[in-house]
Amino acid sequence: MAELQFREALKHAIDEEMDRDERVFIMGEEVAEYNGAYKVTEGLLDKYGFKRVIDTPISELGFAGLGVGAAMRGLRPIVEFMTFNFAVLAADQIINHATKVKYMTGGQIDCPIVFRGPNASAGQLGATHSVSYDSMYAHFPGLKVIYPSEPGDAKGLLKSAIRDDNPVIFMESEQMYGMKGEVSDAEDFIIPIGKGKIKREGSDVTVVAHGKMYHVAVQAANQLAKDGIECEIIDPRTVKPLDLPLIIESIKKTNRCVLVDEAHPFGGLAAEIGFLIQREAFDYLDAPVQRVCLPDVNAPFSKKLFDAWFPSPKQVIDAVNQVTYRT
Amino acid sequence: MAKKKKEEIRFAPTGIGDVNEGAVQKGVDLPDATDKTHKDLGLSEEQLLAMFEQMYLQRRFEERSMQQYQKGKFGGFLHLYIGQEAISTGTTFALDDEDDIITAYRDHGWGLCRGISAKAGMAELFGKATGSSRGKGGSMHFANAEKKFWGGYGIVGGHIPINAGFAFANKYNANGNISACFFGDGAVDQGALHETLNLAQLWKLPAIFVVENNGYSMGTAAARHTVAEIVDRAKGYNMKSAVINGMDLFSVYEKMKEIADDVRENSEPWFVEIRTYRYRGHSMSDPQKYRTKEELEEYQKIDPIQRLKTYLLENELAKEDQLKEIEDKVEQEVLDAVEFADESPFPEEKELYEDMFVEDDPYFHV
Ligand SMILES: Cc1ncc(C[n+]2csc(CCOP(=O)(O)OP(=O)(O)O)c2C)c(N)n1
Ligand SMILES: [Mg+2]
Numbered sequence: 238m239a240e241l242q243f244r245e246a247l248k249h250a251i252d253e254e255m256d257r258d259e260r261v262f263i264m265g266e267e268v269a270e271y272n273g274a275y276k277v278t279e280g281l282l283d284k285y286g287f288k289r290v291i292d293t294p295i296s297e298l299g300f301a302g303l304g305v306g307a308a309m310r311g312l313r314p315i316v317e318f319m320t321f322n323f324a325v326l327a328a329d330q331i332i333n334h335a336t337k338v339k340y341m342t343g344g345q346i347d348c349p350i351v352f353r354g355p356n357a358s359a360g361q362l363g364a365t366h367s368v369s370y371d372s373m374y375a376h377f378p379g380l381k382v383i384y385p386s387e388p389g390d391a392k393g394l395l396k397s398a399i400r401d402d403n404p405v406i407f408m409e410s411e412q413m414y415g416m417k418g419e420v421s422d423a424e425d426f427i428i429p430i431g432k433g434k435i436k437r438e439g440s441d442v443t444v445v446a447h448g449k450m451y452h453v454a455v456q457a458a459n460q461l462a463k464d465g466i467e468c469e470i471i472d473p474r475t476v477k478p479l480d481l482p483l484i485i486e487s488i489k490k491t492n493r494c495v496l497v498d499e500a501h502p503f504g505g506l507a508a509e510i511g512f513l514i515q516r517e518a519f520d521y522l523d524a525p526v527q528r529v530c531l532p533d534v535n536a537p538f539s540k541k542l543f544d545a546w547f548p549s550p551k552q553v554i555d556a557v558n559q560v561t562y563r564t
Numbered sequence: 565m566a567k568k569k570k571e572e573i574r575f576a577p578t579g580i581g582d583v584n585e586g587a588v589q590k591g592v593d594l595p596d597a598t599d600k601t602h603k604d605l606g607l608s609e610e611q612l613l614a615m616f617e618q619m620y621l622q623r624r625f626e627e628r629s630m631q632q633y634q635k636g637k638f639g640g641f642l643h644l645y646i647g648q649e650a651i652s653t654g655t656t657f658a659l660d661d662e663d664d665i666i667t668a669y670r671d672h673g674w675g676l677c678r679g680i681s682a683k684a685g686m687a688e689l690f691g692k693a694t695g696s697s698r699g700k701g702g703s704m705h706f707a708n709a710e711k712k713f714w715g716g717y718g719i720v721g722g723h724i725p726i727n728a729g730f731a732f733a734n735k736y737n738a739n740g741n742i743s744a745c746f747f748g749d750g751a752v753d754q755g756a757l758h759e760t761l762n763l764a765q766l767w768k769l770p771a772i773f774v775v776e777n778n779g780y781s782m783g784t785a786a787a788r789h790t791v792a793e794i795v796d797r798a799k800g801y802n803m804k805s806a807v808i809n810g811m812d813l814f815s816v817y818e819k820m821k822e823i824a825d826d827v828r829e830n831s832e833p834w835f836v837e838i839r840t841y842r843y844r845g846h847s848m849s850d851p852q853k854y855r856t857k858e859e860l861e862e863y864q865k866i867d868p869i870q871r872l873k874t875y876l877l878e879n880e881l882a883k884e885d886q887l888k889e890i891e892d893k894v895e896q897e898v899l900d901a902v903e904f905a906d907e908s909p910f911p912e913e914k915e916l917y918e919d920m921f922v923e924d925d926p927y928f929h930v
Contacts, residue, residue, distance in 0.1 A: 538702030539691030
């Protein structure tokens with residue numbers, strides 16, 4: 238095991254896969270000479286040169302589509318977005334092209350591409366820079382969507398994503414890049430896409446949280462433990478395919494569930510998991526499932542409003558108290 | 565990591581990244597400044613002093629805001645306009661007050677030019693309820709709709725089509741107004757620009773599209789992110805175009821006035837490249853390895869504010885102490901603004917739910 242920052246874990250994954258497969262290359266804004274806006278690609282230009290580590294203009298639609306074309310012709314692009322908030326401009330290429338080309342051509346053409354970058358809010362950056370897009374992409378058939386919470390998961394899953402023969406959305410967070418965690422140094426450490434993980438065992442309530450929200454859930458669970466409430470935290474790691482059996486198994490044990498999701502409530506991952514739980518575990522529930530999400534409101538700039546907007550451990554604790562009838 | 569492998573094939577043009585062949589790329593080449601005097605341009609002495617005050621206000625406002633940021637008084641991004649003030653100032657004096665202006669996230673100078681007070685601006689940076697956007701927008705989203713400054717926008721290129729919409733509305737209403745849109749050299753690479761230029765020319769919209777080419781898009785020199793001369797994009801759309809020296813207030817004023825008159829008279833769009841330089845980093849965390857100190861100093865030597873000051877003194881249009889008085893007044897204005905921002909209240913929590921819809925009591929999904 239090695240203790241690595243999130244950004245280092247990602248870099249190691251990219252490095253190992255580039256080393257292993259000549260067809261893998263990475264492009265995006267400031268990824269090469271600037272060494273990455275968030276230093277995820279630091280040193281890769283020096284190692285792999287200008288052919289495989291490529292700075293792009295601010296042309297998200299163009300370079301995402303170029304990536305799709307290169308993937309259709311047998312290369313394996315990693316397309317970095319400075320954030321998924323800017324990938325909105327490339328949505329046509331991701332949604333209308335990458336996800337559909339194989340199907341439309343009756344299976345003739347594969348599109349092995351990874352679109353990656355930070356997702357959701359990074360603090361007080363205002364309304365256009367703070368949206369969580371994982372649920373939105375998961376809505377579309379033909380995409381796998383990964384949003385890990387810890388460096389170890391990030392490395393193992395990014396390697397899987399790069400090796401996957403389908404388009405994969407891989408999400409990170411500006412606020413987690415500096416976060417440290419244990420990363421396996423087993424040779425060729427891989428985590429399969431679609432496998433969640435029980436990250437904290439507990440018998441009182443199941444808390445499902447991924448990405449940045451996992452850490453909010455952990456804070457809440459630590460607080461609740463002092464009160465004698467033990468949360469079982471499940472990190473799905475992959476949004477789609479979703480590891481539903483893991484969640485259902487846990488609920489069969491705890492009979493209660495709180496979902497924590499850094500998306501707006503309408504049609505988000507929490508909504509989807511909530512539906513699935515009632516379908517698969519209706520008879521096991523002792524309380525209605527609750528969720529902690531962003532409000533149905535754009536991100537404000539002001540610190541005071543931002544703090545009210547962003548999901549907090551306090552809200553998770555309140556939700557747990559609600560499903561355990563402690564309020 | 566292992567040593568670099570020799571690669572033959574290349575895509576992106578090289579800058580500093582190649583230790584052997586690479587070099588720092590020069591930002592921009594400035595065209596000649598105009599040699600017209602203020603009289604030739606029809607500018608009065610009062611106007612010159614007002615322009616000086618306006619430029620100095622933008623400069624000091626941003627220098628103080630940077631200090632406050634470093635003190636931890638507010639968070640988020642802070643993109644400073646320092647060095648580019650002649651563009652906002654020359655343009656707002658050249659346009660009519662009724663004309664529309666829209667810009668990108670480097671927007672403080674534009675806001676101050678279009679009626680946002682130093683107090684309301686600083687309070688916005690601090691995220692206070694007294695801010696120009698009531699603390700909802702922050703640095704990137706200054707706006708003053710009353711004075712037809714339609715805001716700063718954070719998605720590169722996103723506001724360019726919107727300017728065509730302003731021009732469309734002005735033509736539709738036959739009100740004689742025009743609209744001007746400002747964006748960086750980086751935005752030239754976005755598809756939105758090209759779709760908009762075609763639309764604007766096709767529909768004969770009274771709009772001006774202005775690239776503030778400051779030589780860099782974040783850490784990427786213009787020559788590394790875009791091909792050919794930016795201004796030549798206009799040719800493909802049969803659009804009228806110009807290149808302007810953005811370090812010189814008179815040059816900006818002269819040309820923007822001519823262009824505005826032409827747009828107003830003929831209802832046809834223009835594509836304009838104003839070459840300039842930003843003195844500070846892209847935002848607050850930028851090590852600036854992509855340029856040299858010498859290059860920066862070269863531009864600071866032709867600073868637009870200093871240049872106007874020299875002009876005023878050499879031509880005996882103002883005395884040293886008169887300018888000093890203006891500077892002191894501005895300094896006080898900015899200090900008052902900092903105090904005002906610091907002491908202003910944050911918005912109340914219920915304001916989180918305000919400004920989403922026009923209704924007083926709208927639906928929110930929970
Ligand atoms: C669509 C989109 N992509 C990327 C970004 C991140 N970004 C913000 S500013 C910037 C550089 C823009 O440079 P330029 O247009 O030259 O304007 P300047 O900062 O020099 O004023 C980048 C890449 C963004 N805000 N929006
Ligand atoms: Mg620029």
